[in-house]
Amino acid sequence: MTKNITDELPPVLPLFDAAEHVLQGNASVNQYITRISIDKVADAGLIIEHCADWLFEQKQSENNYKAYRSELTTFLHWCFDVVALSPIAVTRKDIAKYIDYCQSPPQTLIGYFNVAQFKLDKATGERSPNPQWRPFIGKKHLGKCLPYQLSDNALKTKIAILSSFYGYLISEEYTERNPAQLWLKHSRFAIKRKFTIDEDNNHHAFTELQWSYVISTVSQLADTQPEQHQRSLFLIILLYSCYLRISEISARAGYAPIMSQFRQDPHSGVWYFHVPFSKSGKARNIAISKALLAGLVDYRRYLRLSDLPNINDQHPIFVRHKAAAHGRESGIINANLGIRHIRDEIDKLINLAADNAAKDGFEHDSQLMRKLSAHNIRHTGITHDININRRPLSHVQADAGHESIDTTSQYLHTTQTERHQSAFNKPLNHLAEIK
Numbered sequence: 001m002t003k004n005i006t007d008e009l010p011p012v013l014p015l016f017d018a019a020e021h022v023l024q025g026n027a028s029v030n031q032y033i034t035r036i037s038i039d040k041v042a043d044a045g046l047i048i049e050h051c052a053d054w055l056f057e058q059k060q061s062e063n064n065y066k067a068y069r070s071e072l073t074t075f076l077h078w079c080f081d082v083v084a085l086s087p088i089a090v091t092r093k094d095i096a097k098y099i100d101y102c103q104s105p106p107q108t109l110i111g112y113f114n115v116a117q118f119k120l121d122k123a124t125g126e127r128s129p130n131p132q133w134r135p136f137i138g139k140k141h142l143g144k145c146l147p148y149q150l151s152d153n154a155l156k157t158k159i160a161i162l163s164s165f166y167g168y169l170i171s172e173e174y175t176e177r178n179p180a181q182l183w184l185k186h187s188r189f190a191i192k193r194k195f196t197i198d199e200d201n202n203h204h205a206f207t208e209l210q211w212s213y214v215i216s217t218v219s220q221l222a223d224t225q226p227e228q229h230q231r232s233l234f235l236i237i238l239l240y241s242c243y244l245r246i247s248e249i250s251a252r253a254g255y256a257p258i259m260s261q262f263r264q265d266p267h268s269g270v271w272y273f274h275v276p277f278s279k280s281g282k283a284r285n286i287a288i289s290k291a292l293l294a295g296l297v298d299y300r301r302y303l304r305l306s307d308l309p310n311i312n313d314q315h316p317i318f319v320r321h322k323a324a325a326h327g328r329e330s331g332i333i334n335a336n337l338g339i340r341h342i343r344d345e346i347d348k349l350i351n352l353a354a355d356n357a358a359k360d361g362f363e364h365d366s367q368l369m370r371k372l373s374a375h376n377i378r379h380t381g382i383t384h385d386i387n388i389n390r391r392p393l394s395h396v397q398a399d400a401g402h403e404s405i406d407t408t409s410q411y412l413h414t415t416q417t418e419r420h421q422s423a424f425n426k427p428l429n430h431l432a433e434i435k
Contacts, residue, residue, distance in 0.1 A: 010133045011108050012077045014117035015048065016069045017127060019059035022052050023340060026118070028129055037254040040084040042277065045252040046174075047076070047087055049339050054168045069117075071161040074102065074135045087166075088175040095162075095183040102136075102158065103150045110138045110148055152189075159184050172375060173245060176403060204376055205383040205411075209362065210353075210369050211240075217353040226302060231318055232349055234299040235342065238273075238317075239374065241292040243381040243400045246343060246374050248275050249317065251336035257317045259309035262288070262296060271308075275401070286399045318342070346374040383411045 013032050016022050029048075036044040051072050058065045078098050079085050085094065111134030118127045138148045162180035169175045206214060218236050221229035238244060249257050261274045263285075271293055272285045297307045305315060316336040337345075350369055358366035382400055385391040386408075397408040 008131055009129050010131050012073075012081070012135050014129050014133055015073050015076060016052060016055055017118045019056065019062075019065050021118070021127060022055055022059075026127060026129075034254065036080045041080055041086050042254070043086050043088070044080060045254055046247050049247070049252055050169060050172065050174060051076070051165070053340070054165060067157070068161055068165075070135070071158055072165065073117075074158075075162060077135060078102075088169065090179050092179050092182040092186065095159075095179050099155065099158075099183075102155075105136045105148065109134055110136045112138050112140050112145060156189055159187075159189075173378070174247065176407065204372060205380040206369065206372060206376065207365070208384075208388070210357065210365050210372075211380055211384070213357045213362075213365075213369070214350060214353040217356050218349055221349075221352070230299060230302045232345060234295055235318060235346070236349065236377070237292055237295040239346075239377045240381040241289055241295075242273050242286045243378045243385075243396075244273075244275070244286075245378060246339055250339040250342050251316075252339065256336045259300075259305070259313040259315045259317060260311050261317070262309050263311065264308075282401065284398070284401050287395070343374050346377070379411070382408070383413070386411050387413050 009028065013029060015029055015033075017024070017026060033044050033048050041047075055065060055069055055072070058068055075087070075098065078101055079087050079090065082101065083094070083097070090098075111132070114137065115132045116130055117133050119130045120127050136148065139146045159180050163178055163184065166175065166178040166180055170178060214236065218229065218233050222233040235249075238249065239246075251257065255277060261276070262271065263274050264271050271288045273288055275284050275286065277283060293308075300307060300309070303315070303319075305313075309315070318337045320337060320341075350372060354366040354369040357363075357369060378400075382396055385396050386393065393405055393408050393412070396411075397405050400408060402408045
């Protein structure tokens with residue numbers, strides 16, 4: 001008799017393997033996340049990508065990694081399985097409900113000894129969730145199970161970890177609020193100790209000089225190595241021109257960017273880029289510059305496609321150069337790039353541009369460039385459009401997908417001299433000269 005795979009899974013699925021395996025993905029977890037994305041939480045796949053990236057950054061400390069992994073798994077179980085809510089939709093009141101859940105979890109989810117979250121199946125060579133694993137660990141005394149209790153220290157640790165994770169999402173511009181920290185500020189712990197995290201807005205942008213090295217470097221690579229870097233050039237142009245988040249142009253469970261997202265208004269003839277699902281589940285249309293439209297034509301000609309796409313064009317925007325080695329698209333070459341692949345490619349391009357800047361004597365700029373990443377390209381596009389191209393804040397706000405114009409205003413940089421000049425000739429009555 002064949003054993004059903006669901007009989008071999010724990011009641012709550014562990015989502016993240018050990019650090020050396022966390023970026024490889026897992027078949028059981030992929031199936032679960034796909035189902036959750038379709039039935040309950042549309043951005044579940046993207047949340048998992050962010051979590052894995054954040055966890056991977058903690059790999060140098062095994063204790064931190066294990067603590068963060070356990071807390072994220074428990075929190076996402078509550079979000080996905082219990083309340084069917086995206087973490088970015090969670091409020092301070094929801095955090096309070098989550099804490100109540102953790103203080104009195106279902107008995108079936110309490111284990112009384114530590115076990116590995118994943119184990120190796122020697123027959124298949126694959127890693128699978130351990131059926132014995134449970135998200136909550138209780139205590140025994142003299143062989144008897146004690147009532148489950150969550151200590152104040154354990155509770156504060158949970159909230160501190162969640163607050164740090166939300167800080168990461170804020171830095172990635174995937175959310176604008178930290179409900180864990182808001183809960184903490186209003187909790188009984190607030191007067192004893194305030195947990196704070198570094199919520200660096202990370203609004204660093206390439207200067208005009210630095211960005212010119214990025215564009216010239218990638219353009220030269222596209223000319224000399226088109227089979228490798230025509231894609232790189234269009235990737236850079238698209239990110240900068242439309243201020244896109246990496247998540248908006250990378251493939252994940254339930255989303256694969258395609259050419260028909262470039263669309264033309266049938267009445268005005270204006271072209272725009274359609275983002276069907278951004279943070280908070282919102283769609284938006286982004287105005288396209290003539291430079292981006294020309295870049296799209298060049299890129300599509302290289303791909304041997306028609307100059308411009310139509311509404312039925314299903315061709316992936318960024319096609320792999322070689323088939324994926326693992327994951328949900330293993331062995332497939334005609335597939336979009338994932339979030340990590342895009343980040344890695346852009347990091348390499350930035351470093352090459354920094355090398356060129358250093359060769360020309362701009363050593364300080366080169367060092368600064370190496371600290372920037374794909375995410376900073378979005379900030380660069382916004383900053384340059386406001387401060388150099390003088391686009392209206394309301395236009396940039398709409399294209400950037402900012403919920404508030406206050407967020408967009410953070411990119412507005414003016415010197416004291418500029419402010420003085422703009423204020424010096426302000427009239428008291430604009431109609432005074434009219435006779």
